Amino acid sequence: MRFSKLYAPTLKETPADSDIKSYELLIRGGFIRKISSGVYSYLPLGWRVIKKIEKIVREEMEKIGSQELMLPIIHPSELWKMTGRWDDYGPELMKLKDRHDREFTLGPTHEEIVTFLMKDELRSYKQLPLSVFQIATKFRDEIRPRFGVLRAREFIMKDAYTFHPDYESLHKTYLQFYEAYENIIKRMGVKYAIVEADTGAIGGNYSHEFHVLAKNGEGRIFYCEKCGYAASDEKAISDEKFIASIDEPKKQLTKVDTGELKTIEEIANFLNLPKNRLIKSMLLKSKNGWVMALIRGDYEINLSKLRSLIKDQTLDFAQPEEVYEKFGVNTGYIGPINVPKDVKIVADFSVKSVVNGVIGAMEENKHYINATPDEDFKVDIFSDIRFVKAGEKCPHCEGYLKEARGIEVGQVFELGDKYSSKMKAYFTDEEGNQKPFIMGCYGWGVSRTLGAIVEQLNDEHGMLWPRSIAPFEVAIIPVSSSNKKMFEFSDQIYNFLSKKGIEVLIDDREVSAGVKFKDIDLIGIPLKIIIGKSYEDGYIELKLRYEEQSKLIDASNLESIYN
């Protein structure tokens, strides 16, 4: 590719809406452009990287016998109603209507669609296990789209689904996916972590997340160097053994009337709320102590609305720094903070006041406020809050937990029969019985990976692409745009390398050498071949992107350039 023809509008300035390094670099390097909140176009450089990520993902899927197909992006509401997720999935589900007033959603994930596809057609145990995947656009109406392609609304995901006669078969395949995912992340050339994960809104039994380590990643990971335990914060916090080992917060709380309701699940049932949406909480602060408000779903935390519900005007919202100081919990922003699903309700409210949407909970001093009920904005009560902190006891051994930050790029789940039972997707087993499929699902964030790699691998000059996914492997830079001999020789190298199948970008633009070096480094090409001063003496320079020193090689021996 000739730079003079490449559509890569690079920028010197940091974009005004930049909230993270990778977003800044992807915009400045001309890889992506924003269309609206959380919606991006991929320009040729960005798309080349996406294609390479897809290629690696596709190869690893095919290696484990998964078959590629393509599912629709627009889903009729009936299928989502069958599983209950039309309501349970929450506001991330983008709902729309057609001209006949029929309801649809833009697919945020495809369990319903793929289960419906197999229902009544995949019939016999003899056809199992079956594994399918697609690489396609997803839409999630994220509450806070941010960090560029890391948390977009429209994004590209590889999602795979497997169908099994039993759990044994599922687990075997789960382990294959685990290994395939580790291969994928290794081939990306980044530092990574694999952690036990919470199954969240997707549901199911067993799950792992794959994280690209990055200090600004949204994901908090806890790990123990002694026994190798590693878990996402949501998982660590809900680890029973771990919870049992933290007595500290319990002691601080004044236990009062527990009423009849004990767990969040029970409250959720009582209020007829989707269970797994009732897990968000935020911290408030009062002059008497800390107050935890539990918020249904991922609703926008409208601070002024919340404030108007609170009669006690001394109550204020905690700043992230304060929360961190007090509890060692890094929220990143003012709530929501994930809490264990099985926190015990020990607040002194009757069931009725819970229904009425009261904010409550307390520490040392009893403290509660009655609030007006509000349909859309249900705030419930609980206390007995537990947090995981670096330095606590590992839940599995004598060691201590350490904390790291990562960007979740992939997750694997053992789903079981959660979807197949509800959708009556059955097969006939060896004895002739009808049984629901046992399923697994496996997501990889293809477009998020683009951002995650830049987030981990960059320096003051720009991106640092690993060779396996760089938009081009080599850049050829003739430093003078007036020296015809240099240009001709650059072309020779370009042809030579291109014939070998190496992806080369030749910077043939009529701009200064300084501009060329800046742009090539910004877009992070792993190797530069510089045809500069020493060319007159028969030498060209080779320079790796992440090394200070360049190497002179004999210009007459092209073979030695690249191996």
Ligand code: ATP
């Ligand atoms: P997160 O915890 O970051 O919200 P998730 O757990 O909701 O992600 P999954 O449902 O596990 O996401 O989807 C599979 C993969 O899709 C994720 O591991 C991630 O790489 C990618 N992904 C999810 N949400 C987004 C998004 N808003 N923008 C870009 N990629 C995303």
Ligand code: MG
């Ligand atoms: Mg999410």
Ligand code: MG
């Ligand atoms: Mg997640």
Ligand code: MG
């Ligand atoms: Mg996930």
